[in-house]
Amino acid sequence: MSTGASMRAEPLLRTEKLTRHFRIGGAFGKWLHAVDDVDLELHPREIVALVGESGSGKSTVARLLAKVYPPTSGEIFFSGRPLGSLRSRRDVLDYRGEAPMVFQDPFSSLNPVHTIGYAITRGLKLHRPELSVDARHHAAVSALESVGLAPGAEVLKRYPHELSGGQRQRVGFAQAVSYGPKVILADEPVSMLDVSIRIGLLNLMAGLRDQGLSFLYITHDIASARYVADRVLVMYAGNIVESGPTDDVLHEPVHPYTQLLLSAVPDPRARTKVSASDVGEPPRVVNPEPGCRFRFRCPLAQPICADVAPTLEEAAPEHLAACHVTVGVR
């Protein structure tokens, strides 16, 4: 029913006012607003980084997109089709094969008593049941080789403990790639790895993107987001507060939170600007009052910020930010 308001083609993955609340503390019915009114789009052949601190709701977004749990309200569209319309187990498995997840911890996401081959072919059985035993084997080998684990046939026989952390995380990517996905939901895929091997995984993501895959790359590391991502979404306390092409957002951050985040990135070339007084913790949003959720930490807060929640407005072409003070000033 889309009436073609957007100039671009239908995105691969799109959310509309995606919201997820969790009930906490039974009797008085308190609700934790993990994700509120998130609109995002993911197009073919692009890496979109979702950046935020712990508790900002970024992993909840990934789990909503992976159908780990249903949204409280709002809808997710995959190639134009609402996920709410997926009914049968078969439909859900097919969707998960087209949009698989890669998890943060390669040490706990692989079963230690099974070989790598089992880990990959079991997923293939579920997500691509049409494949024969031989075809599954070939798909597993070529997936392993496409993520830089060669010879794939040898790696299939290994157990997780025989692989290093970086190799295990490549297995995580191989699992996802073997299903023939359109988009991979990567939740902090490199944060558990040693610094010297992280960049190899980021290069792998960029290479797969160049072959036509899309990624939602969830991270707290804004420098790595800059390294691989085409577009960046910045999340704070359950809301997207800024979005746009990577270079625009990082060179000319509009939202005060993005500015704070950028000034805190440890970098030998940066002069430290954060003071010891901002203890730097995003709030848990429980039964929120209206108004901007960043106003308590914001150096620019105005009276209006306590009354009206800002919405994403265009600050520059394709560059949106949700701030009463900084949008429109420039």
Next chain:
Amino acid sequence: MILDVKDLSIDYATAIGGARAVDGVSFGLEEGEFLGVVGESGCGKSTMLFAIAQLLSPPAAVTSGTVVFAGKNLVQMGSKELRMVRWRDYSVVMQSAMNALNPVKSIGAQYADVMRAHGHKDKDEIRERSREVFALVGIDSVHLKSYPNQLSGGMRQRVMIAMALLLSPELVVMDEPTSALDVVAQRSLMVQIKELQARLGFAVIFVTHDMSLVANFSDRLAVMYAGAIVEIGATSTIFAEPRHPYTKGLLDAFPSIYGPRVHLDGIPGAPPDITNLPSGCRFHPRCPSATEHCASLPPPLVNVAGTLVRCVLYEGAGVDGGLDAR
């Protein structure tokens, strides 16, 4: 000099014999100095830190070397004597404050324990001092009555740092105290540690896997790989002119938010298993500048313009530094 570590080696006993986690590490620390120790997981940085603080427990044990702190060798000190020195003269801030704090005692009660164990039994004195250290880290003294679960991650780390300062030690040893925190919290804690250090004058050994974190805070930097220090020198020099191929690789492994977007390669391969170390230079299988000698000869420690580098590339380039890691 407040701390002098000489030729320190630590083995983990395993079923197939000793695995050497730290191998012949030497360095010194001046009063009020901030030393950053960086390396990947498994490089021995935390084991070394635990040995300096005399907190190693089996199967790890110091096999050789000395740790001379304020004129006394801690390695040979008995547990009774250590109990007096520990926390009064040097203290430790652990990686995970949630695990380091007792969950069933209020913060104030835990501070009182520390004070009493070191002979400060006067209640008013304990309360007074607890408030003082809370003020130092900017936490309201009402939280002395709080339990660890009532505080956020950043506050707990501050509580740990305040606890480490209770008895005004001369050295505070920190094992990745900021690694569980978000970037903004991490940055503000680093700024606070630096401010406290400038004000109170204690020396710091700060272990981290994130080289860029200590870039603006440490005076000197030690880079560890597979149990050995491969480069040690002034932080600014190492960032401006990294000498060891591993240090260069580490610096090239961090994407930056400044400057043009460039393609990075990181370091190929993975850090070695300490039970099966490569021969010769331990970095040679991953090293872009390796020669055929690197697989057979252990590299010398060379003094290149004040920075000590363990690499044959610099052999003959400077004076052989030997043990003098100052």
